[in-house]
Amino acid sequence: MKYEGVLTKMRTEIKDVVQYYLIWENDFINMNQLINKKISLNFLRYQCLNCGLEKKIYRQGFCYDCFSSIPQAGDWVINPELSKAHLDQEDRDLEFEKRAQLTPHVVYLANSSDVKVGVTRRNQIPTRWIDQGAHEAIEIVEVPNRYLAGITEVALKDHVSDKTNWRKMLTNDILDLNLEEEREKLKEFIPEEAKEYYLANNKETEIKFPVLEFPEKVKSLNLVKNPFYEGVLKGIKGQYLIFNDGTVFNIRGNEGLVVELNVLV
Template sequence: MNYEGVLTKMQTENGSPIQYYLVFENDFLHMNQLLDKKVSINFLRYQCLNCSLQKKIYRQGYCYDCFFEIPQAADWIINPEMSKAHLGMEDRDLAYEEKVQIQPHVVYLANSSSVKVGVTRKTQIPTRWIDQGAHEAIEIVEVPNRYLAGITEVALKDHVSDKTNWRTMLKNEIKDEDLVEWRNKLKQFIPTEAAEYYLENNAETNLQFPVLKYPEKPKSLNLEKNPFYEGILKGIKGQYLMFEDQTVFNIRGNEGYVVSITVN
């Protein structure tokens, strides 16, 4: 079977294990059903996720011009402490920023390669944890806007990492942590403005990924250097496809690439 479309991050359903779907404009693949099958990926061209033009992708699936113009790629996306919509202050598009920023956000701990702190909209739980390849996670605070979540994350970053080591995550070289204990330990560092939103009675969430075999020495597939690849799919974790020959392919990192995928 052959499928063609522009890559966007895989959609997921939490389960035992998590279910993954690669969605194209006119088709979709249930990726769990491809495990242990030969899959080929052929890079055809670029297509910006915003303007749909055939322009080289710069970051996050967008061409250079769109990345520096649209609100979906503004600095507050990566640095939520820079959010200003709650003050009525516009960055690129106040209507969009109010819609996204002024809604419940969660600061959480997730264990992907080690314990890290992160921020997401409440509606993105547990999707955000799945996308990061976290096998366990827990909420710390639930606040009414993105700014409060951002300043809380900044304060906690002095005491816990905010990065994921993708190689460690994919090799599954991780240990279970007591995230309730971590949450309680970090409570004292929550900023005063967010302290009332601390969550103290919740339990950690555990996630199970569809993996038959983890790579020992993962090597990342670069479609620009190697526009055609073929291998046996052995697992899916985070937004990565993992193949028998140790090759791993980051779907999220290749958004905006138009590919054809063949399954044998």
Template sequence: MKYEGVLTKMRSELAETVQYYLIFESDFIHVNQLLDRKISINFLKFQCLGCKLQKKVFAQGYCYNCFSSLPQAGEWIRSPELSKAHLDIEDRDLEFEKEAQLQPHVVYLANSSDVKVGVTRKTQIPTRWIDQGAHEAIEIVEVPNRYLAGITEVALKGHVSDKTNWRRMLTNDIKDLNLEDEREKLKGFIPEEARNYYLAGNKETEIKFPVLQFPKKVKTLNLAKNPFYEGVLKGIKGQYFLFEDGTVFNVRSHEGYVVELNVN
């Protein structure tokens, strides 16, 4: 089978085992069905996710011009505490920013390698946890806008990491923790503006990924440097393909790459 299209992050569905899908313009791939099969990936060209032109991708699937100008690539995306729509202050497009920022957001703990704190829109749970390869996660607060979530994350990351050790996550070098206890330890560090939104009763969510074999040591595939690769798919975790020879391929970091996939 042959598929061709521009890569975007895999869509996922929480089930007994996470289900993954690749969506191309004219193709739909249920990635779980490719496990234990030989796959080749051939990089053809770039296509900016913003302007759709054949321009080199700079970041997040966008060319430099789009990354520098589009509201969906604003700095508040990466740093929620910089959100200003609640003050009626525009960054790049106030209407877009109000729609994105002035909705319920969750600050959470996710355990992918070690426990980390993060922020996401409420509608992105559990997708955000799956994307990070978390085998367990729990909500800390649910607040009405992105700014409150951002300042809460900033306050808490002084006491818990906000990064994922992706190599440990992919080799399954993990430990199970009681996230309800970890959440309780952080309760006193929540900013006063967000304390009334603390979620004391939520239970942790457990997530199982479709992996037949974890790599003992990972080597990353970068299509810009190595435009062709072939291997047997042994697992999917986070936004990564895991191959039999230890090669791992981060789909999300290759957004905007047009590829040809051949499945044998």
């Protein structure tokens, strides 16, 4: 069975075990059905997710020109504290920025490798947690715009990490923690502007990933430098495919690559 298309991050569905879907232009694959099967990946070319041209991908699936100009790649995306739409100030496209920024956002704790703090839109929960490979997560505050979420995250990351150790996450070197207790420890550090939005009663969400076998050590597949790879898929966690030889492939980190995927066994 052969598929060809441009990579975009896998769609997910939270059930007893997370379901993953790789979406092509005219088809899709339930990736859970490929676990324990041999598959191959072959890099063919680039295709920018914005302009659609065959140009080298710079970041987030975009070529350099698009990344430098489109509102979807503004600095506020990575650094939400830089959001300015609530002040009616434009970065690249005020209409787009208002739609994206002036909507409910959540600051949360997620446990992927260690506990980390993060920000996402309300409608991206639990998708954001799944993408980060978190086996447990909980909301801290729900605020009406991205700026308030951003300044809350900045305040809290003085006391808890805002990074995921992807190697620990993929080797399953993790601890189960009481995130309600961890949230309570951080309550006093929430900025005054966001204190009224504290969520005191939310329970933590537990997430199970479709992994048959975790590697002892991981090696990341760079499909541009090594354009062909073949292996037995042993699991999926976060946006990573995990193979039998310890190779891992980050689908989201390779958005904009056109690949051929073959199911061999």
